[in-house]
Amino acid sequence: xxxxxxxxxxxxxxxxxxxxxxxxxxxxxxxxxxxxxxxxxxxxxxxxxxxxxxxxxxxxxxxxxxxxxxxxxxxDGKTVExxxxxxxxxxxxxxxxxxxxxxxxxILALVGDFNSSCTLAGxxxxxxxxxxxxxxxxxxxxxxxxxxxxxxxxxxDAVQGKYLAKWCVxxxxxxxxxxxxxNDDYGKGLADVAQRExxxxxxxxxxREAYEVNQTDFSTVLTKVAKxxxxxxxxxxxxxxxxxxxxxxxxxxxxxLPIMGVDAIYxxxxxxxxxxxxxGIKLTSYFSDSSESKVTQDFIKAYTDEYGxxxxxxAAYAYDAALxxxxxIKNAGAxxxxxxxxxxxxxxxxxxxGTASFDKNGDVIKEPLRMEIKDGKFTVVDK
Amino acid sequence: xxxxxxxxxxxVGGIYALIALGYTMVYGILKIVNFAHGDVFMxxxxxxxLFVQNAGMPIYIAYPAAMLVTAAVGVVIERVCYxxxxxxxxxxxxxxxxALGVSIFLENFAQLVWGTGTHAYVQEIKEKNYEFGNINLxxxxxxxxxxxxxxxxxxxxxxxxxxxxxxxxxxxxxITSAQLMGINTEMVIAATFGVGSALACVAGxxxxxxxxxxxxxxxxxxxxKAFAAAILGGxxxxxxxxxxxxxxxxxxxxxxxxxxxxxxxAFAFGILILVLIIRPSGLLGKKHxxxx
Numbered sequence: 001x002x003x004x005x006x007x008x009x010x011x012x013x014x015x016x017x018x019x020x021x022x023x024x025x026x027x028x029x030x031x032x033x034x035x036x037x038x039x040x041x042x043x044x045x046x047x048x049x050x051x052x053x054x055x056x057x058x059x060x061x062x063x064x065x066x067x068x069x070x071x072x073x074x075x076d077g078k079t080v081e082x083x084x085x086x087x088x089x090x091x092x093x094x095x096x097x098x099x100x101x102x103x104x105x106x107i108l109a110l111v112g113d114f115n116s117s118c119t120l121a122g123x124x125x126x127x128x129x130x131x132x133x134x135x136x137x138x139x140x141x142x143x144x145x146x147x148x149x150x151x152x153x154x155x156x157d158a159v160q161g162k163y164l165a166k167w168c169v170x171x172x173x174x175x176x177x178x179x180x181x182x183n184d185d186y187g188k189g190l191a192d193v194a195q196r197e198x199x200x201x202x203x204x205x206x207x208r209e210a211y212e213v214n215q216t217d218f219s220t221v222l223t224k225v226a227k228x229x230x231x232x233x234x235x236x237x238x239x240x241x242x243x244x245x246x247x248x249x250x251x252x253x254x255x256x257l258p259i260m261g262v263d264a265i266y267x268x269x270x271x272x273x274x275x276x277x278x279x280g281i282k283l284t285s286y287f288s289d290s291s292e293s294k295v296t297q298d299f300i301k302a303y304t305d306e307y308g309x310x311x312x313x314x315a316a317y318a319y320d321a322a323l324x325x326x327x328x329i330k331n332a333g334a335x336x337x338x339x340x341x342x343x344x345x346x347x348x349x350x351x352x353x354g355t356a357s358f359d360k361n362g363d364v365i366k367e368p369l370r371m372e373i374k375d376g377k378f379t380v381v382d383k
Numbered sequence: 384x385x386x387x388x389x390x391x392x393x394x395v396g397g398i399y400a401l402i403a404l405g406y407t408m409v410y411g412i413l414k415i416v417n418f419a420h421g422d423v424f425m426x427x428x429x430x431x432x433l434f435v436q437n438a439g440m441p442i443y444i445a446y447p448a449a450m451l452v453t454a455a456v457g458v459v460i461e462r463v464c465y466x467x468x469x470x471x472x473x474x475x476x477x478x479x480x481x482a483l484g485v486s487i488f489l490e491n492f493a494q495l496v497w498g499t500g501t502h503a504y505v506q507e508i509k510e511k512n513y514e515f516g517n518i519n520l521x522x523x524x525x526x527x528x529x530x531x532x533x534x535x536x537x538x539x540x541x542x543x544x545x546x547x548x549x550x551x552x553x554x555x556x557x558i559t560s561a562q563l564m565g566i567n568t569e570m571v572i573a574a575t576f577g578v579g580s581a582l583a584c585v586a587g588x589x590x591x592x593x594x595x596x597x598x599x600x601x602x603x604x605x606x607x608k609a610f611a612a613a614i615l616g617g618x619x620x621x622x623x624x625x626x627x628x629x630x631x632x633x634x635x636x637x638x639x640x641x642x643x644x645x646x647x648x649a650f651a652f653g654i655l656i657l658v659l660i661i662r663p664s665g666l667l668g669k670k671h672x673x674x675x
Contacts, residue, residue: 183645210645216594216601219391220639220647227384240501240598247595250512253519273503273596 038081039074039334041066041325042101042110044122044133045318046089054314055114058136059084061318062111064299064306065326075330083107087118094118095125102129108329109134109339111321114314116140123150132340134324136317141189144361149340151362153320153353157186160262160284161193163368164234167284168260169201171383174231176206178257180221180245181236183210190236190262198234206230211241218245222252232258239267243274246281258282263368266313271376279376284368286353287316290380291369299352313353320351387518388640389633394524394593396632397531401586402609403616403624404538405457405579411555411619412575415475418482419460420583421606422489427453427584428504428597429497435505442507446588450581457580458573460485466569486602493599501598504591527589534582535625542621547574555619608635611655617668626666630654 043062046055066080074080085101087094094113101107102125109132113119116138126133127147135143135152143152168174177198181187187210195205207228209221222245225233233249235242242265249255259278263285270278289300289310299319303311311319324343332338349356354366372381402424409417430452434445464481511522542548553561554571561568590605591597612631616623631651638650658666 209639209643212604212647214598214600214604216590216596217395218594219394220388220636221644223384223387223391224640224644240596243501243503244594244596250510251519251521251524253512253514269500273501275503 037077038079039329040081040083040104040107041322041329042104042107042112042131043082043084044087044094044097044101044110044112044118045084045114046118047084047086049089051089051114054137054312055086055089057312057315058111058114058318060303060307061136061311061315062322064303064315065319065322067306068302069326075326080326080329087113087115087122089115089118091115091117091121094121098122098125102126102131107131108334108336109325111136111318111325113138116143119143119150119152120146123147126150129336130340131336132325132328132343134321134343136321137314144363146362148344148362151321151324151343151358151364153317153324153351153356153364155286155364155366155368157190157262158193159363159365160368161190161236162197164260164262164284165194165197165201167282167370168232168234169198169203172232172258172282174258175203176228176230176232177203178225178228178230178233179205179208179236180225180233181208181210182213182238182241184213186264187236194234194236211237213238213241215241216244218248219251222249222254225249225257226252226254230257232260235259235261235265237261237264239265239270240273242281243270243278246274247277250277263287263313266371266378271373271378278373281373282381283371283378285313285371285378286366286368287313288369288371288378288380290371290378292380293350293352293354295350296352316352320349320353320356323351324349324356384517384640388636390518390520390524390528392633392636393629394527394632395636396629397528398586398589398605398628399609399612399632400625400628401531401534401582401589402605403612403628404535404621405583406610406613407616407618407621407624408551408575408579410613411621412551412558412572413465413469413478415465415478416482416610416618417465417576417579418479418606418610419485419489420579421602421609422486422493423453423457423460423580423602424583424587424605424609425493425597425599425602426456426489426587427580428587428591428601429493429599430584431588431591432502432504432597435507442505446585449588450584453584453587454577454581457576457583461573461576490599490602497599499599501596504595504597506592506595508592523593527593530585530589534585538578538582539621541578547571551575608651611652615655615658615665617665620665620667623665623667630666 045058046052066082070079085097087097101110111134113122114137119135119138123146127149132149137154138152139154139157141156179191179194181191207225211221242261246259249257259281261283265283266285328339328342332342347357356364356366359365370381371378405420430449431446434440434448435442464485465478468477468481513520550566550571553566554568558568608631612627613624616627634654635647635651639647
């Protein structure tokens, strides 16, 4: 019995000693456990499951940003290391991943999640633990109120809708607006914003109709649009349906009606499918390979050199998120709370997806690019 | 706008009717619902695209070839997936499950071969728009309507005036009696699947040409609407399938035009429910209707 007590006492002492070292590690400049010369940032993204393709692009964007910093000698001589976790695009999995990342005190901040539902599932855990998460892909309205430690490099749908309305009514002078939108939360949200904002600027929405995702026959809605005689057609939906609408509008006798949309239609599939009919479509977007920004062009070049393919939008958002986090570590030190305060006050950060600042809710504020399809290519335009 | 929308409705209705014929013919003979039929329509559409775009055939060879291959696909599906179950004498439910299996197979097969995206269709026929007052009518639209009507008339003639038609009607009344009369019922069943699939292929090519798009899951919504059309007209009845197709096309179009396009599918299936409440056997689903 006596020897057992001794062993127990020894074990307890050991445990205390270990935990004391563990506590001291992140605060102390030296750290411990072999991570002395590295700074860790987390990544929560879907690497398997339905969103895996976007999730992988995000991982590549983050890895590229980290590699570039490390090649320049790291931050204060320390190498940055990415701890990647797979949230599978599943909110319950995202919560598990969040616990794992938040409890690892050596992780200073993280990029993630991608899907809005996952970001919202992880947010309470990250906010309780006091660690910054920057989402590269969640544009849902609800992420705004997710907490002080939740940021994003993608804007809400409302921001783009507002900007599009201003461009359309104030600058292009369209007064009679037609809106077609896909019949789900995303499309309806966008249609609501477009209607509210254009009417606020004195224009009139003369027709507003929904269509189903994957619909092929647009003759009915386009006949209705033609009858209302609008100056412009705003589409709240994705590229496939936009291409078909553009192609079928000539059947309704409105082949010349201008079409406008947001970055949801920014895809080469729009041009492949739409051909000549999509020429002249105007849209807003944050990332474009024809952007004149040097940061964007450098990013595209580096990404293409590294992975042998052109980057997509989400890789660019993720690249920016990682850069912002590392900028935070550099300027505020290896401290979770200090990083949060630094990022919250960040102004005019130059990234691959434009110049970013954050509002008090952690939503990014940046001006979208204006694009038009010219000669079968997305081209940045002034008006 | 009314006339214009009516024409839009007739165009899509004709396509529903062509697909619905396949459902109703198979049901008429075997009393089974071939849920893979919508996907046969999709395969037909892709084959038309494949023969023109990849094989470089002119359309007057490519489209009949696509019809033949699609017909063969229909016959093979029956022979490989339905006949073994049918001969064992298992209930209709097993065949229904088999049909759903074939449907899942075809959709995934198409996604593997052609990818999950939407493809633009062949535009060999140059579209010309004619204006009559307020009405826009294109040569393709006229072609779709005329072709649908012609094919239906031809089918009606075959079923009612030819020897194979008599054999089909006899088989639909009673397979056993037809066999006793010396009719090769297996051949009749194969012919039924073949003709139904070929018509679905025509519908697929028309959808591709007119709306300029095809994707692997396109058969789902068209198949479901056409199935509703077959039920609405009285499943097993050929004139019923035609009437049902046009009716669903017109009702969903006019409903979208004058009430709200967001409820398009609700109009199509709403009229189905309405008719079934009043006439449970469908519009033309009488007891002694000429079944195939």
